[in-house]
Amino acid sequence: MRYRVRHITEYKYVTPVSLCYNVAHLLPRDTLTQRCLKSSIQVHPEPISQQERTDYFGNKSFYFSVQDAHKKLVIDVVSELKIATNIVLPNLNQGPTCKEYLDLLAVSKSPDFLESREFLLDSPMIRASASLADYAREVFQDDEPLLLALRKFTTKIFTEFKFDPNVTTVATPLDQVLKLKGGVCQDFAHLAIGCLRSLGFPTRYMSGYLETLPPPGKEKLIGADASHAWFSVFLPDLGWVEFDPTNDVMPTTQHLVTAWGRDYSDVTPLQGVIFDGGEGQTLSVSVDVQRLAALN
Structure with a gap:
């Protein structure tokens, strides 16, 4: 494609x-x-x-x-x-549980695991906090497969937050986003990253574009697409797996990557x-x- x-x-x-x-x-x-x-x-x-x-x-x-x-x-x-076009989404029940993953992350000497750990650190726009950890903790139970928990957490943000470009700015801190329960794709990606890092899961910020399709029978408006943001988490044997909380999907062929980093300020x-x-x-x-x- x-x-x-x-x-x-x-x-x-x-x-x-x-x-x-x-x-x-x-x-x-x-x-x-x-x-x-x-x-x-x-x-x-x-x-x-x-x-x-x-x-x-x-x-x-x-x-x-x-x-x-x-x-x-x-x-x-x-x-x-x-x-x-042959992208296959992983089985959400495969891979380590949340606790198994955290235990492995703490001791693994794998170069990929070691490299991923830098995405646990605080970054200019995202700082770990107790409130962020508390918001996500109920989803990430010790015996829950991590992939399944990540997918459920994506749905949690999609369900509980409203897309509204008028309630936040590029500088709105995460504690305010959490209170407002609204924002744009950048806010939702930052929120997810902050929550996951607060729980100990390496997570990075993804920046790019999303193909949007017009309603049936309607012409596609030129220039109506937009920059987009989502997040990815490193998993053994799978690499960096992507999640889009704004649209409650796991990206495949319609998410086009421009850059990735610790948060928006890097890209x-x-x-x-x-x-x-x-x-x-x-x-x-x-x-x-x-x-x-x-x-x-």
Whole structure:
């Protein structure tokens, strides 16, 4: 299965920006089930310098600086990806129980297990806490298969929280998200990660895109898709297994990965520093995910 993703980010400023430095995580990475066939990134005004690098987590990072005075900055990224169609979800009753997993994690010298343990640590936007552990503890009973518990926990968040882009911001702390019982995909991914780390399970933040399909008989709106966030947990023999609490699913072919890290701050689509620009700015984002077969 092949996809084309176009992600356009546009900033408008009150007064001209004289200089800006930026880093973008907008170029999809390769995974076991995904291959980025090609990608391009166009910036206007034209950068005086630009460079693609690989960050600590293996993500593609694009650095650029613009020195021409500008009141509008546009970053236009087009990527084509190939997604495996033979993805088989694991049997939820297989693998270790919650207690068996934690016991194994404590003593295993496996390189993969040792590497996964860094995703137990607090990160800039996620800190373990008793309240987060308490929210999830009833799901993760000692004798429950961990995979099954993770799937139930995904459903718990989906059922008990309301998707509402008006109740949180990118900086809303997790204790507030827990009280508000609402937010967006980033909040739900952060909440799940915080709860799981608080219980001792290594969990990482996944960033990318989700193909959305129009209602039957309706045209798909160009630019109506969006960036998306979910989480993954490391399991022996299976690797990193993904869960999407916003949609109560285990991702397969419709989740396209851009980057992963400890939390959103590691994989922010675009961040940087500007000089001048006035006291306000407006941001608009357009994302379009298309199956290439549908274009033929």
